[in-house]
Amino acid sequence: xxxxxxxxxxxxxxxxxxxxxxxxxxxxxxxxxxxxxxxxxxxxxxxxxxxxxxxxxxxxxxxxxxxxxxxxxxxxxxxxxxxxxxxxxxxxxxxxxxxxx
Amino acid sequence: xxxxxxxxxxxxxxxxxxxxxxxxxxxxxxxxxxxxxxxxxxxxxxxxxxxxxxxxxxxxxxxxxxxxxxxxxxxxxxxxxxxxxxxxxxxxxxxxxxxxxxxxxxxxxxxxxxxxxxxxxxxxxxxxxxxxxxxxxxxxxxxxxxxxxxxxxxxxxxxxxxxxxxxxxxxxxxxxxxxxxx
Numbered sequence: 001x002x003x004x005x006x007x008x009x010x011x012x013x014x015x016x017x018x019x020x021x022x023x024x025x026x027x028x029x030x031x032x033x034x035x036x037x038x039x040x041x042x043x044x045x046x047x048x049x050x051x052x053x054x055x056x057x058x059x060x061x062x063x064x065x066x067x068x069x070x071x072x073x074x075x076x077x078x079x080x081x082x083x084x085x086x087x088x089x090x091x092x093x094x095x096x097x098x099x100x101x
Numbered sequence: 102x103x104x105x106x107x108x109x110x111x112x113x114x115x116x117x118x119x120x121x122x123x124x125x126x127x128x129x130x131x132x133x134x135x136x137x138x139x140x141x142x143x144x145x146x147x148x149x150x151x152x153x154x155x156x157x158x159x160x161x162x163x164x165x166x167x168x169x170x171x172x173x174x175x176x177x178x179x180x181x182x183x184x185x186x187x188x189x190x191x192x193x194x195x196x197x198x199x200x201x202x203x204x205x206x207x208x209x210x211x212x213x214x215x216x217x218x219x220x221x222x223x224x225x226x227x228x229x230x231x232x233x234x235x236x237x238x239x240x241x242x243x244x245x246x247x248x249x250x251x252x253x254x255x256x257x258x259x260x261x262x263x264x265x266x267x268x269x270x271x272x273x274x275x276x277x278x279x280x281x282x283x
Contacts, residue, residue, distance in 0.1 A: 055242040062219065062249055065170060068163040069211045071112060073256045075120055075156040076208040079149060080267050082123040083201055085130050086138070086145040089270060096270055 003038070006030075013038050112159055119152045121142075153200045160207035164214050171218045186210055193264070199271070205264040212257035219250040 003011045009088045012036035015026045081091075089096040123144060129137035137178055164186055172179035194206040208209070226238055 044127075052239070054244065055239060059242065059245055059249075062222070065167055065218070066215055066249055066253060068111060068159060069167070069215050070252075070256065072156055072160040072163060072211060073208050073260060075116075075152075076204050076260070077114060077155070077263065078120050078124045079153055080128070080201060080205060080263055082127045082145055082149065084267070084270060085127045086142045087270070090131055096266065097158060 015041065112156060116152055116155050123149070123152075137266035153204045153255050157200075157204045157207045160211050163180070164207070167211070167214045167218055171214070171221070177222045182214075186214060189213065201267060202264070205260065205267060208262060208281055209257070212253060212260050216250065216253045216257050219246070219253055223247065223250055 002014055004014055006012055010030055011034075012030045013028040015028055015036075015037075016023050017026065028034050066070050066096075084096050085091075090099040091097075108187055117142075123136055123141070124138050126141040126144060130141050165183065168182035168186060172182055187219055189210045190206055196208065226246070227243065
Protein backbone atom coordinates (compact mmCIF):
# COMPACT_ATOMS: atom_id res chain seq x y z
CA UNK A 1 0.00 0.00 0.00
CA UNK A 2 1.43 3.36 -0.96
CA UNK A 3 0.69 6.91 -1.91
CA UNK A 4 2.10 7.95 -5.25
CA UNK A 5 2.86 11.55 -6.20
CA UNK A 6 1.45 12.64 -9.57
CA UNK A 7 3.22 15.01 -11.97
CA UNK A 8 0.18 17.28 -11.99
CA UNK A 9 0.25 17.38 -8.20
CA UNK A 10 -1.82 15.50 -5.66
CA UNK A 11 -1.46 12.00 -4.34
CA UNK A 12 -2.83 8.69 -5.60
CA UNK A 13 -3.41 5.70 -3.32
CA UNK A 14 -2.40 2.25 -4.62
CA UNK A 15 -2.53 -1.28 -3.28
CA UNK A 16 -0.22 -4.12 -4.27
CA UNK A 17 -1.15 -7.77 -4.10
CA UNK A 18 0.43 -11.01 -5.23
CA UNK A 19 -1.23 -13.08 -7.95
CA UNK A 20 0.82 -16.23 -8.36
CA UNK A 21 4.35 -15.10 -9.18
CA UNK A 22 3.29 -11.59 -10.16
CA UNK A 23 2.73 -8.51 -8.04
CA UNK A 24 -0.33 -6.62 -9.24
CA UNK A 25 -0.80 -2.97 -8.37
CA UNK A 26 -4.34 -1.72 -7.96
CA UNK A 27 -4.99 2.01 -8.34
CA UNK A 28 -7.56 2.96 -5.72
CA UNK A 29 -7.84 6.69 -6.23
CA UNK A 30 -7.27 10.05 -4.61
CA UNK A 31 -9.18 12.38 -2.36
CA UNK A 32 -11.28 11.59 0.73
CA UNK A 33 -12.35 8.11 -0.49
CA UNK A 34 -8.72 7.11 -1.02
CA UNK A 35 -7.90 8.47 2.46
CA UNK A 36 -10.63 6.23 3.88
CA UNK A 37 -9.34 3.19 1.95
CA UNK A 38 -5.80 3.86 3.19
CA UNK A 39 -7.02 4.17 6.77
CA UNK A 40 -8.98 0.93 6.40
CA UNK A 41 -5.91 -0.89 5.05
CA UNK A 42 -3.74 0.45 7.86
CA UNK A 43 -6.23 -0.77 10.48
CA UNK A 44 -6.36 -4.21 8.84
CA UNK A 45 -2.56 -4.41 8.80
CA UNK A 46 -2.37 -3.46 12.47
CA UNK A 47 -4.99 -6.06 13.41
CA UNK A 48 -3.15 -8.75 11.44
CA UNK A 49 0.12 -7.79 13.10
CA UNK A 50 -1.47 -7.95 16.56
CA UNK A 51 -2.98 -11.33 15.69
CA UNK A 52 0.42 -12.67 14.57
CA UNK A 53 1.97 -11.42 17.80
CA UNK A 54 -0.77 -13.11 19.88
CA UNK A 55 -0.28 -16.38 18.00
CA UNK A 56 3.48 -16.21 18.49
CA UNK A 57 3.08 -15.61 22.22
CA UNK A 58 0.55 -18.44 22.52
CA UNK A 59 2.87 -20.87 20.74
CA UNK A 60 5.76 -19.84 22.97
CA UNK A 61 3.56 -20.41 26.02
CA UNK A 62 2.60 -23.89 24.80
CA UNK A 63 6.19 -24.78 24.05
CA UNK A 64 7.20 -23.57 27.51
CA UNK A 65 4.53 -25.80 29.07
CA UNK A 66 5.63 -28.82 27.05
CA UNK A 67 9.41 -28.38 27.38
CA UNK A 68 9.89 -29.66 30.97
CA UNK A 69 7.64 -32.65 30.29
CA UNK A 70 9.51 -33.50 27.12
CA UNK A 71 12.76 -33.21 29.08
CA UNK A 72 11.43 -35.54 31.77
CA UNK A 73 10.30 -37.94 29.07
CA UNK A 74 13.77 -38.09 27.57
CA UNK A 75 15.38 -38.54 30.99
CA UNK A 76 13.01 -41.41 31.80
CA UNK A 77 13.84 -43.08 28.50
CA UNK A 78 17.60 -42.86 29.14
CA UNK A 79 17.21 -44.25 32.67
CA UNK A 80 14.90 -47.12 31.65
CA UNK A 81 17.27 -48.06 28.84
CA UNK A 82 20.31 -47.92 31.16
CA UNK A 83 18.54 -50.16 33.70
CA UNK A 84 17.68 -52.76 31.10
CA UNK A 85 21.14 -52.77 29.53
CA UNK A 86 22.73 -53.02 33.00
CA UNK A 87 20.37 -55.92 33.79
CA UNK A 88 21.82 -57.81 30.83
CA UNK A 89 19.43 -56.97 28.01
CA UNK A 90 20.29 -55.70 24.57
CA UNK A 91 18.03 -53.96 22.12
CA UNK A 92 17.33 -55.60 18.80
CA UNK A 93 15.02 -53.88 16.30
CA UNK A 94 13.35 -51.94 19.10
CA UNK A 95 12.79 -55.01 21.29
CA UNK A 96 14.86 -56.04 24.30
CA UNK A 97 16.37 -59.51 24.49
CA UNK A 98 18.55 -61.17 27.09
CA UNK A 99 22.18 -60.65 26.02
CA UNK A 100 24.33 -63.75 25.67
CA UNK A 101 27.34 -64.27 27.89
CA UNK B 102 16.47 -35.02 48.18
CA UNK B 103 18.56 -31.92 47.50
CA UNK B 104 17.16 -30.80 44.14
CA UNK B 105 19.12 -27.69 43.28
CA UNK B 106 16.35 -25.13 42.76
CA UNK B 107 13.11 -25.26 44.64
CA UNK B 108 10.18 -25.28 42.24
CA UNK B 109 12.43 -25.52 39.16
CA UNK B 110 10.87 -27.16 36.13
CA UNK B 111 14.18 -28.08 34.62
CA UNK B 112 16.68 -30.79 35.45
CA UNK B 113 19.84 -29.51 37.12
CA UNK B 114 23.10 -29.47 35.18
CA UNK B 115 24.43 -32.21 37.46
CA UNK B 116 21.45 -34.46 36.67
CA UNK B 117 21.84 -33.73 32.96
CA UNK B 118 25.53 -34.69 33.16
CA UNK B 119 24.69 -37.99 34.87
CA UNK B 120 22.07 -38.74 32.24
CA UNK B 121 24.55 -38.03 29.47
CA UNK B 122 27.02 -40.38 31.16
CA UNK B 123 24.39 -43.11 31.49
CA UNK B 124 23.43 -42.72 27.85
CA UNK B 125 27.04 -42.95 26.72
CA UNK B 126 27.75 -46.02 28.89
CA UNK B 127 24.56 -47.75 27.67
CA UNK B 128 25.63 -47.19 24.09
CA UNK B 129 29.10 -48.61 24.70
CA UNK B 130 27.70 -51.57 26.64
CA UNK B 131 25.27 -52.32 23.83
CA UNK B 132 28.18 -52.26 21.40
CA UNK B 133 29.71 -55.10 23.41
CA UNK B 134 32.20 -53.32 25.68
CA UNK B 135 32.29 -55.47 28.82
CA UNK B 136 33.97 -52.79 30.90
CA UNK B 137 31.27 -50.31 29.94
CA UNK B 138 28.55 -52.75 31.07
CA UNK B 139 30.31 -53.20 34.42
CA UNK B 140 30.64 -49.44 34.82
CA UNK B 141 26.99 -48.99 33.82
CA UNK B 142 25.89 -51.53 36.48
CA UNK B 143 27.95 -49.68 39.05
CA UNK B 144 26.50 -46.35 38.05
CA UNK B 145 22.93 -47.65 37.95
CA UNK B 146 23.39 -49.02 41.49
CA UNK B 147 25.17 -45.99 42.89
CA UNK B 148 23.52 -42.97 41.38
CA UNK B 149 20.49 -43.77 39.29
CA UNK B 150 18.09 -43.79 42.23
CA UNK B 151 19.02 -40.23 43.04
CA UNK B 152 18.78 -39.15 39.40
CA UNK B 153 15.42 -40.94 39.10
CA UNK B 154 14.18 -39.18 42.23
CA UNK B 155 15.19 -35.78 40.89
CA UNK B 156 13.63 -36.41 37.48
CA UNK B 157 10.41 -37.68 39.11
CA UNK B 158 10.29 -34.56 41.23
CA UNK B 159 10.65 -32.28 38.21
CA UNK B 160 7.99 -34.30 36.38
CA UNK B 161 5.55 -34.03 39.28
CA UNK B 162 6.02 -30.25 39.45
CA UNK B 163 5.65 -29.90 35.69
CA UNK B 164 2.37 -31.86 35.84
CA UNK B 165 1.12 -29.61 38.63
CA UNK B 166 2.09 -26.47 36.70
CA UNK B 167 0.11 -27.75 33.73
CA UNK B 168 -2.90 -28.53 35.91
CA UNK B 169 -2.70 -25.04 37.38
CA UNK B 170 -2.53 -23.55 33.91
CA UNK B 171 -5.42 -25.71 32.67
CA UNK B 172 -7.60 -24.71 35.62
CA UNK B 173 -7.63 -21.10 34.41
CA UNK B 174 -7.30 -19.85 38.00
CA UNK B 175 -10.33 -21.77 39.32
CA UNK B 176 -9.15 -23.35 42.63
CA UNK B 177 -11.84 -26.04 42.50
CA UNK B 178 -10.78 -27.17 39.01
CA UNK B 179 -7.14 -27.03 40.09
CA UNK B 180 -7.81 -29.27 43.10
CA UNK B 181 -9.85 -31.66 40.96
CA UNK B 182 -7.00 -31.94 38.45
CA UNK B 183 -4.42 -32.48 41.22
CA UNK B 184 -6.64 -35.23 42.65
CA UNK B 185 -7.02 -36.77 39.20
CA UNK B 186 -3.22 -36.80 38.74
CA UNK B 187 -2.74 -38.40 42.18
CA UNK B 188 -5.38 -41.02 41.38
CA UNK B 189 -3.71 -41.83 38.07
CA UNK B 190 -0.30 -42.09 39.77
CA UNK B 191 -1.66 -44.55 42.33
CA UNK B 192 -3.51 -46.60 39.71
CA UNK B 193 -0.62 -46.80 37.28
CA UNK B 194 2.26 -47.25 39.74
CA UNK B 195 0.47 -49.95 41.74
CA UNK B 196 1.66 -51.17 45.14
CA UNK B 197 5.28 -50.81 46.13
CA UNK B 198 6.65 -49.51 42.81
CA UNK B 199 10.39 -49.38 42.17
CA UNK B 200 11.92 -45.88 41.79
CA UNK B 201 12.14 -46.49 38.04
CA UNK B 202 8.43 -47.38 37.92
CA UNK B 203 7.66 -44.19 39.85
CA UNK B 204 9.54 -42.16 37.25
CA UNK B 205 7.93 -43.95 34.31
CA UNK B 206 4.52 -43.45 35.94
CA UNK B 207 5.24 -39.74 36.40
CA UNK B 208 6.14 -39.59 32.72
CA UNK B 209 2.84 -41.21 31.68
CA UNK B 210 0.78 -38.99 33.99
CA UNK B 211 2.41 -35.69 33.02
CA UNK B 212 2.22 -36.52 29.31
CA UNK B 213 -1.47 -37.40 29.73
CA UNK B 214 -2.01 -33.99 31.33
CA UNK B 215 -0.08 -32.27 28.54
CA UNK B 216 -1.95 -34.00 25.70
CA UNK B 217 -5.29 -33.28 27.40
CA UNK B 218 -4.48 -29.58 27.81
CA UNK B 219 -3.25 -29.29 24.21
CA UNK B 220 -6.29 -31.11 22.82
CA UNK B 221 -8.66 -28.79 24.68
CA UNK B 222 -6.73 -25.72 23.53
CA UNK B 223 -6.63 -26.88 19.95
CA UNK B 224 -10.33 -27.76 19.91
CA UNK B 225 -11.39 -24.40 21.35
CA UNK B 226 -9.13 -22.47 19.01
CA UNK B 227 -10.22 -24.52 16.01
CA UNK B 228 -13.82 -23.50 16.71
CA UNK B 229 -12.67 -19.87 16.61
CA UNK B 230 -10.64 -20.38 13.47
CA UNK B 231 -13.46 -21.83 11.37
CA UNK B 232 -15.47 -18.65 11.85
CA UNK B 233 -14.79 -15.36 10.13
CA UNK B 234 -13.71 -12.10 11.68
CA UNK B 235 -10.77 -10.71 13.61
CA UNK B 236 -10.38 -13.84 15.78
CA UNK B 237 -9.65 -16.06 12.79
CA UNK B 238 -6.38 -17.95 13.37
CA UNK B 239 -3.71 -18.42 10.75
CA UNK B 240 -3.13 -21.78 9.14
CA UNK B 241 0.53 -21.82 10.18
CA UNK B 242 -0.47 -21.30 13.82
CA UNK B 243 -2.91 -24.24 13.73
CA UNK B 244 -0.25 -26.37 12.01
CA UNK B 245 2.40 -25.56 14.62
CA UNK B 246 -0.02 -26.21 17.46
CA UNK B 247 -0.97 -29.56 15.92
CA UNK B 248 2.72 -30.41 15.62
CA UNK B 249 3.24 -29.86 19.38
CA UNK B 250 0.16 -31.99 20.14
CA UNK B 251 1.32 -34.75 17.79
CA UNK B 252 4.74 -34.75 19.45
CA UNK B 253 3.17 -34.99 22.94
CA UNK B 254 0.81 -37.79 21.87
CA UNK B 255 3.65 -39.80 20.36
CA UNK B 256 5.66 -39.47 23.59
CA UNK B 257 2.59 -40.35 25.69
CA UNK B 258 2.02 -43.62 23.82
CA UNK B 259 5.75 -44.43 23.96
CA UNK B 260 5.71 -43.78 27.73
CA UNK B 261 2.92 -46.33 28.26
CA UNK B 262 4.76 -48.90 26.14
CA UNK B 263 8.01 -48.28 28.02
CA UNK B 264 6.42 -48.77 31.44
CA UNK B 265 4.77 -52.02 30.31
CA UNK B 266 8.05 -53.22 28.83
CA UNK B 267 10.10 -52.46 31.97
CA UNK B 268 7.50 -54.26 34.11
CA UNK B 269 7.50 -57.27 31.83
CA UNK B 270 11.28 -57.53 31.71
CA UNK B 271 11.69 -56.93 35.44
CA UNK B 272 9.02 -59.49 36.18
CA UNK B 273 6.67 -57.01 37.87
CA UNK B 274 3.02 -58.04 37.57
CA UNK B 275 0.91 -55.63 35.51
CA UNK B 276 -1.46 -53.30 37.32
CA UNK B 277 -4.83 -51.92 36.29
CA UNK B 278 -7.98 -53.35 34.80
CA UNK B 279 -6.23 -56.19 32.99
CA UNK B 280 -4.21 -57.38 35.97
CA UNK B 281 -4.68 -61.07 36.75
CA UNK B 282 -6.71 -61.63 39.89
CA UNK B 283 -6.19 -64.01 42.78
